[in-house]
Amino acid sequence: MTPPSSSPSSPSSPSAPRAAKASAGVRKSATKSDRSRAREFALQALYQYLVGQNPAEEVDEFTRQLSGFHKADSAHYDALLHGCIEIGADLDALMQPLLDRPLQEISPIERAALWIGIYELLRCPDIPLRVALNESIELAKEFGGTDGHKYVNAVLNGLAPQLRALEFSALPAASKVV
Numbered sequence: 430m431t432p433p434s435s436s437p438s439s440p441s442s443p444s445a446p447r448a449a450k451a452s453a454g455v456r457k458s459a460t461k462s463d464r465s466r467a468r469e470f471a472l473q474a475l476y477q478y479l480v481g482q483n484p485a486e487e488v489d490e491f492t493r494q495l496s497g498f499h500k501a502d503s504a505h506y507d508a509l510l511h512g513c514i515e516i517g518a519d520l521d522a523l524m525q526p527l528l529d530r531p532l533q534e535i536s537p538i539e540r541a542a543l544w545i546g547i548y549e550l551l552r553c554p555d556i557p558l559r560v561a562l563n564e565s566i567e568l569a570k571e572f573g574g575t576d577g578h579k580y581v582n583a584v585l586n587g588l589a590p591q592l593r594a595l596e597f598s599a600l601p602a603a604s605k606v607v
C-alpha cells in the first residue's frame with residue numbers, strides 16, 4: 430500500500446487500495462455500516478496525525494472533506510479521532526507490554542487500528558467485544574501491510590481479557606482466539 434501523504438492539505442489518502450479491494454469483492458462499500466465508515470475515516474485521520482504530526486483540528490477538517498464522509502457516523506468518528514488523540518499515551522501504554530518491538534517500529538496504520546480497537550474496548554461499552562476486535566482487524570487488513578492484521582489481532586486479543594473481562598469470560602473457548 431502506498432501510504433497517504435502526511436499533509437492534511439494533500440488529496441492523497443488510503444482510499445485507493447480500498448476501492449481496488451472493494452471491486453475485487455473483498456468488502457463492498459455499500460454493505461458497510463455508518464460506524465465502519467467512521468472507523469475508516471478515523472484511521473485515515475489518525476494516520477495523518479501520527480505520521481505528519483499535524484494538529485488534530487487540521488486533520489479533522491481535511492478528513493471531513495474526503496469523498497464519502499457524509500455516509501459515516503460523524504459522532505463516532507469524532508469520538509474515535511479526538512478520544513484516541515486525547516488518550517493516545519494511555520493507549521500506547523496499554524499495548525506496550527504486548528509488543529514485540531519498540532512502539533516507533535509499529536506501522537502507523539497498525540498503530541491507528543490498535544488505538545481505535547483499544548479505545549472502543551475502553552470507552553464504547555455499547556460496542557460488543559467481538560465487533561470492536563473484528564472491526565480493527567478489518568481496518569488493518571484493508572489499509573495495512575500484508576500481515577499487519579495478525580499483529581493487530583494478537584495485541585487486541587491480548588488486551589481483551591483485561592479491558593472487557595466479563596464479556597471475554599462469557600465467550601466460548603473456541604472464539605477467544607481469532
